[in-house]
Amino acid sequence: MMLEAIQWRERKLRILDQLLLPLNKEYIDVTCVNEGWKVINKMQVRGAPAIAIVGCLSLAAELSKGTYTSGPEVAGVVAEKLRHLVTARPTAVNMETARKELTAFTQSLEREGKGAEEIVEAVIGWCEDLLEEDVRTNRKIGSLGSAAVLSRLSGGAKARVLTHCNTGSLATAGYGTALGVVRALQEAGRLERVYCTETRPYNQGARLTAYELVCEGLPGTLICDSAAAALMREKGVDAVLVGADRVAANWDTANKIGTYQLAVVAKHHGVPFFVCAPTTSIDKTLGGGADIPIEERPERELTDVAGTRVAAVGIACWNPAFDITPAELITGGVITEAQVVVPASAKA
Numbered sequence: 144m145m146l147e148a149i150q151w152r153e154r155k156l157r158i159l160d161q162l163l164l165p166l167n168k169e170y171i172d173v174t175c176v177n178e179g180w181k182v183i184n185k186m187q188v189r190g191a192p193a194i195a196i197v198g199c200l201s202l203a204a205e206l207s208k209g210t211y212t213s214g215p216e217v218a219g220v221v222a223e224k225l226r227h228l229v230t231a232r233p234t235a236v237n238m239e240t241a242r243k244e245l246t247a248f249t250q251s252l253e254r255e256g257k258g259a260e261e262i263v264e265a266v267i268g269w270c271e272d273l274l275e276e277d278v279r280t281n282r283k284i285g286s287l288g289s290a291a292v293l294s295r296l297s298g299g300a301k302a303r304v305l306t307h308c309n310t311g312s313l314a315t316a317g318y319g320t321a322l323g324v325v326r327a328l329q330e331a332g333r334l335e336r337v338y339c340t341e342t343r344p345y346n347q348g349a350r351l352t353a354y355e356l357v358c359e360g361l362p363g364t365l366i367c368d369s370a371a372a373a374l375m376r377e378k379g380v381d382a383v384l385v386g387a388d389r390v391a392a393n394w395d396t397a398n399k400i401g402t403y404q405l406a407v408v409a410k411h412h413g414v415p416f417f418v419c420a421p422t423t424s425i426d427k428t429l430g431g432g433a434d435i436p437i438e439e440r441p442e443r444e445l446t447d448v449a450g451t452r453v454a455a456v457g458i459a460c461w462n463p464a465f466d467i468t469p470a471e472l473i474t475g476g477v478i479t480e481a482q483v484v485v486p487a488s489a490k491a
């Protein structure tokens with residue numbers, strides 16, 4: 144049974160509260176942009192594609208209940224609300240990508256002289272298409288990614304893969320990106336085992352990826368973040384598969400903290416390292432990873448476990464939510480719905 148992070152029924156939005164998973168499965172109503180901003184900022188919903196989809200559907204939910212007098216009024220409201228949604232979390236680019244595209248779409252309708260109601264309906268339809276398109280995109284990533292992984296295995300060997308954070312149905316509209324490649328390998332009968340790191344401090348791996356794997360009966364094994372190198376040496380890994388929050392023009396990639404060190408360890412062990420992401424996660428306006436904003440999260444998310452403090456009181460903390468993996472370490476390539484690109488610097 145595939146988990147559903149986002150429910151859009153009859154223009155009503157509900158999100159699965161991921162802060163409570165896997166012990167409690169509760170949905171939250173999101174009726175407007177301000178509520179959408181809050182559930183994204185608090186990480187009750189997270190994952191680059193899911194952030195954009197929930198942000199846009201929160202706007203659709205608000206518009207569906209509003210009353211507007213003119214096309215310019217609607218266009219102004221849409222532009223302002225989208226700018227606000229982008230501020231909820233700075234690293235993932237998908238919400239900014241959606242803001243640019245939906246703002247341009249709305250302004251073109253305004254220039255055509257469309258009325259308020261017609262623009263509202265068109266914007267709601269655009270947001271609904273974003274939800275539907277994401278699953279199709281993920282399945283294409285899964286197909287291209289599983290072929291790329293299997294091309295490196297001899298005969299009918301099954302793949303042993305390692306993944307980090309959560310990139311599945313809880314980070315997207317369904318199927319997932321890196322976890323979508325895992326699902327495609329399973330569907331092809333070529334998945335031996337998927338190892339998932341716990342992914343401290345939010346524990347996306349232990350709480351979310353492990354939950355997805357158990358729910359669907361996939362052969363998963365949880366490891367602590369610090370066991371990745373030993374896993375590659377002691378048990379063997381055929382590929383590392385991770386997601387992305389923002390990929391720069393030179394293929395440097397921002398992803399969950401800990402990704403960079405996995406890439407370094409994979410390089411040392413000769414394990415191909417793949418980034419799996421939709422083209423909506425690629426930001427060609429940025430030349431390299433140094434230009435990607437890295438979100439820092441509250442100290443308590445590092446010092447506390449399940450609401451109980453475990454770190455010494457008074458210790459200073461540094462809690463970046465993401466790090467940058469340079470393109471030269473992405474040796475397997477960046478897998479999008481359109482292609483697999485091995486950065487030139489990774490071929491050296």
Ligand SMILES: CSC[C@H]1O[C@H](OP(=O)(O)O)[C@H](O)[C@@H]1O
Pocket residue numbers: 189190191192307308309310311314315320321347385386387388398399400464
């Ligand atoms: C399919 S994109 C998932 C991407 O987002 C995660 O970050 P967060 O849980 O903080 O939203 C992580 O970087 C994943 O790779």
